[in-house]
Amino acid sequence: MAFPVNQLRNDFPILSTQVHGKPLVYFDNGATTQKPRQVIDRLVQYYETENSNVHRGAHHLSNLATVSFEGARNFIAQYINAQRTEEVIFTRGTTDSINLVASSFHSFIQKGDEVLITAMEHHSNLVPWQQLCKNKEAHLCVIQVLEDGMLDMPVARKMLSPKVKILAFTHISNVLGTINPVKELVAEAHRYNIPVLIDGAQAIAHVQVDVQELDCEFYAFSAHKAYGPMGTGVLYGKSEWLNKLPPCQFGGEMIDQVSFDKTVFNKLPYKFEAGTPNVADVLGMETALRYLDTLGIKNIQQYEDGLLEHATSSLLKIPGIKIIGRAKQKTAVISFIVEGIHPYDLGTLLDQMGIAVRTGNHCAQPLVESLGLNGTIRVSFGLYNTLSEVDYFIDSLKRAINMLL
Amino acid sequence: MTIKEKAQAVVEEFWMFDDWMDKYAYLIELGKDLPVIDSQFKTNNHLISGCQSRVWLHAEEQEGQIVFTADSDAVITKGIVSLLIRILSNHTPKEILEADFSFLESIGLQEHLSPTRANGLASMIKQIQLYARAFQLKSNQL
Numbered sequence: 001m002a003f004p005v006n007q008l009r010n011d012f013p014i015l016s017t018q019v020h021g022k023p024l025v026y027f028d029n030g031a032t033t034q035k036p037r038q039v040i041d042r043l044v045q046y047y048e049t050e051n052s053n054v055h056r057g058a059h060h061l062s063n064l065a066t067v068s069f070e071g072a073r074n075f076i077a078q079y080i081n082a083q084r085t086e087e088v089i090f091t092r093g094t095t096d097s098i099n100l101v102a103s104s105f106h107s108f109i110q111k112g113d114e115v116l117i118t119a120m121e122h123h124s125n126l127v128p129w130q131q132l133c134k135n136k137e138a139h140l141c142v143i144q145v146l147e148d149g150m151l152d153m154p155v156a157r158k159m160l161s162p163k164v165k166i167l168a169f170t171h172i173s174n175v176l177g178t179i180n181p182v183k184e185l186v187a188e189a190h191r192y193n194i195p196v197l198i199d200g201a202q203a204i205a206h207v208q209v210d211v212q213e214l215d216c217e218f219y220a221f222s223a224h225k226a227y228g229p230m231g232t233g234v235l236y237g238k239s240e241w242l243n244k245l246p247p248c249q250f251g252g253e254m255i256d257q258v259s260f261d262k263t264v265f266n267k268l269p270y271k272f273e274a275g276t277p278n279v280a281d282v283l284g285m286e287t288a289l290r291y292l293d294t295l296g297i298k299n300i301q302q303y304e305d306g307l308l309e310h311a312t313s314s315l316l317k318i319p320g321i322k323i324i325g326r327a328k329q330k331t332a333v334i335s336f337i338v339e340g341i342h343p344y345d346l347g348t349l350l351d352q353m354g355i356a357v358r359t360g361n362h363c364a365q366p367l368v369e370s371l372g373l374n375g376t377i378r379v380s381f382g383l384y385n386t387l388s389e390v391d392y393f394i395d396s397l398k399r400a401i402n403m404l405l
Numbered sequence: 406m407t408i409k410e411k412a413q414a415v416v417e418e419f420w421m422f423d424d425w426m427d428k429y430a431y432l433i434e435l436g437k438d439l440p441v442i443d444s445q446f447k448t449n450n451h452l453i454s455g456c457q458s459r460v461w462l463h464a465e466e467q468e469g470q471i472v473f474t475a476d477s478d479a480v481i482t483k484g485i486v487s488l489l490i491r492i493l494s495n496h497t498p499k500e501i502l503e504a505d506f507s508f509l510e511s512i513g514l515q516e517h518l519s520p521t522r523a524n525g526l527a528s529m530i531k532q533i534q535l536y537a538r539a540f541q542l543k544s545n546q547l
Contacts, residue, residue, distance in 0.1 A: 020425060342479035344458045345433075349481075351519070352426050374459075374478070403430055404480060 003303040008295070009384050011036040022354030025389045030174050030333055030380030031358055033205060033227045035288070042287040043229065046280040053276055055253050069279050072286035073269070079289050080219065081210040082236055086268040089235040089242070090282050094201040095124040097220035097235035098168070100272060101197055102128035104245040105166060111137040114164045116194075118143040118151055118180075120173040122364045125199040129168060143169070145367065149176035149325035156185060160192055167196045171203035175362045175378065176325025177308075177333030179207065182214050190215070195241060201225055205382070206304060206331045208297050217241050223281065227382075228288030232281035235272070242268050249274035292383075300383045304332035307381045307390060314394045318401070324376050332381035335362075341404045343375045349400035350377075355393055408500055411492045412508035419512045428512075432484030439487040442476040453525075453532050458482045460529060464536035470495050471540055473533065482522075485514070486529055493533055498541035506530060 009015050012034045017024040026034060046068070052061035054069045070085075077085040091097045109115070115129045119142050133140040141164070143156045151169075160167070167189045172179050186196045195217035203209055205226035211219050218241070222233035237245075247254055247265055252275040257264040265271050292300065311334055315321050320339035338346065347359035358378040361368040368375060379393065406414070422428045446463035453460045458479030464471050473490045477483040492508070493501050509515050515523055 342458055342482075344479045345481045348519070348522070349426070349429060352429060403433055 003299055003383075005303070005384065005386055008036075009386075011038065011291075012384055013037060013040070015384060019354040019356070020352050025355040025385075025393060027379040027381065027385065027389075027393065028356045028358050029205075029382035029385075030202060030225075030362075030378060032224045032230065033382050034384070035229065035284075036227055036291055038291055039228055039284045039287045043280050043284050046283050051280075054279055055270075065279055068283055069277065072282050075286050076234060076289060079209075079293060080234075080236055081212050083212060084239055087211075087236055087239050087242065089237065089269045089272045090277055091220075091233050091235050091272075092231055092278070093222035093224070093233035094199060094220045095222075097218075097233055098125055098197065098199060099128045100235055100248060101166075101218050101220075101237070101245070102132045103248040105132060106136065107246060109133075109136040109138050109165050112163070113138040114141050114161070115139070116141045116143065116159055116164045116167045118156075118169045119145045119370055120149075120151070120176060120178065120364070120367050121168070121170055121199070122174050122201075122362065124201070124363070125168055125170060125197075126366070129166075138165070145176075145370070149173065149178045149327040151178075151180055151185075153181070153185075157188055160189055160194060162192050164189075164192065164194050167194050168199065169196075170199040170201070171209075172200075172206065172331050172333075173325065173364075173367075174202045174333070175335050175364050175367055175376065176327065177330040177335070177380075178325060178327035179203075179329040179331060181329075182216065186215050202331065202333070205292065205300075206297075207301055211236050223285035223288060226285075226288055227291060228285040229281040232278045232285055234285075239268060242272070247271050247274070251275055253277075295383065301331075303383065304381050304385075307385055307387065308332040308334070310387055311379065311381075311390045311393070314390065315397075318394070318398060320401070320405075324371060324373065333378065334380075335376040335378045337373060337376055338401055341401065343377045345404050346377050346397070346400050349403060350393075350396055353396040353399070355396055408492055408496055408504045412505075415488055415492060416508050416511045425517065429481065432488075433480050434484070435487045436477075436480040436483030436485075439476070439483050439490075440474065442474045446474065447476060453528050458525075460486055460525070462486070462529065462532050462536075464533075464540070466540055466543075469497055469544070471498060471501060471537060473536070482525065485522075485526060489529055489533060498537040498544070501537035502534060502541065 014034045050064050052065040054066045073088050074085050077088045082088055115133055117129055130140050141159055144152045146152050171182055182198055189196050197218035198216045200219050200221040204221040217238050219236040224230040253270045254266050254274045255263055256266045322337050324335040343359040347357055350357055360375045419428055442461055447461045451461040451463050453462055458477055460477045462475045464473050473494045475486045475490055
């Protein structure tokens with residue numbers, strides 16, 4: 001069956017926007033995705049009919065909100081195939097999830113230990129570890145990226161050792177689109193009992209995420225990159241690890257008993273959820289993931305692969321274009337440069353023609369600089385993009401190049 | 406011509422184009438025509454912070470007037486800086502410091518630019534004013 005793209009485009013009100021008098025072509029899905037009517041309605045419904053604080057108050061609305069909120073946790077746990085519901089911690093998003101683990105990991109790191117990351121991490125999966133290492137006088141070690149955009153696996157294997165206390169890397173590169181061999185690298189790390197955190201920011205909307213199959217200790221993602229609301233996301237953690245880690249924020253529901261002398265922390269998942277949670281957006285996130293589930297993530301991936309292939313082959317026909325990141329396993333992300341043209345100039349002209357792309361270093365300065373570039377243009381597709389949008393983009397790009405050269 | 410007259414001329418040039426694509430095409434031509442800055446001035450000292458693309462601005466005094474030269478690695482940015490230079494170069498520090506920048510609004514440039522580019526434009530103006538102030542202080546001390 002053909003992917004019902006024209007039908008589901010109607011679910012996204014923003015797609016009918018005009019930009020500088022042209023229909024919006026939104027190719028910046030790697031930065032954030034647009035929201036379907038279902039998600040927007042869910043937020044409204046919550047505030048109109050359910051709004052109340054969760055887990056407290058024996059009144060009707062509080063019970064209703066609590067049931068919805070915990071129901072969302074239950075669904076999301078199933079969606080990523082977590083073994084237990086309490087392994088899903090609600091956070092503000094990927095960055096918050098990674099910071100939570102990095103902060104809580106302080107007591108597991110000694111002077112001279114190593115934290116291993118890769119050269120394709122965006123700042124959110126780099127700076128928290130860098131700061132942790134700085135505070136603990138530990139070493140931040142970096143697995144290099146090969147020219148085609150894939151990880152240097154033989155080197156990665158050699159860098160694993162009992163000195164490494166945690167390995168953190170991205171499921172999918174936000175710049176290169178590379179899908180990393182997560183399962184393989186996790187298995188290698190486990191030979192040394194190294195826990196692994198996976199940054200799933202770019203993966204959750206595009207590929208199937210099964211945390212038990214990946215076997216990682218932690219998995220972080222944001223709702224807003226998967227057609228859900230901004231400001232919420234998930235930290236998945238294996239319960240044995242989440243039980244071991246100390247909380248790093250205090251107050252609210254994360255407390256079991258408190259006196260002026262001491263506090264007993266609540267059990268999972270509440271231990272890590274200090275303060276009043278972002279209930280509405282969590283419910284919006286559930287709705288977004290249900291939306292993906294209904295369409296079928298494999299159908300989405302197949303459809304987006306079609307867009308990727310068409311865009312890649314069309315781009316390669318334009319003289320002077322170089323695509324950055326040619327990994328065999330890629331999601332629908334294309335970074336490219338045009339010889340003699342600054343990415344920012346192209347981005348500006350494409351915007352004039354209604355096309356939203358990202359230009360610059362994509363919050364991954366070390367990677368972009370290590371590739372010898374001062375920025376790229378990135379197009380990143382979502383489930384509502386079409387082949388005709390790709391064609392319009394290619395024509396617009398040619399026009400912009402002609403103006404600039 | 407005074408700064409005001411030059412600014413008015415630029416505003417009128419932009420009014421000739423209805424379509425923003427044409428205005429950008431014009432900015433690109435201006436950018437391409439901008440005389441190349443002496444490479445000795447393309448250093449970090451001359452870099453203006455706050456721009457997504459790199460912009461170098463150099464100023465020197467010639468008979469009481471400031472002459473600006475500039476470059477950027479992005480051609481649209483170069484076009485924008487060339488507009489500023491055309492209007493503000495060859496004037497005294499006092500004239501530059503008293504200049505009215507509302508012509509940018511008349512062109513529609515500020516509202517049309519992305520916030521990062523508008524910040525960059527603001528940084529360019531600030532840098533031009535800083536140079537003018539520095540030269541003014543220097544001449545007052547002589």
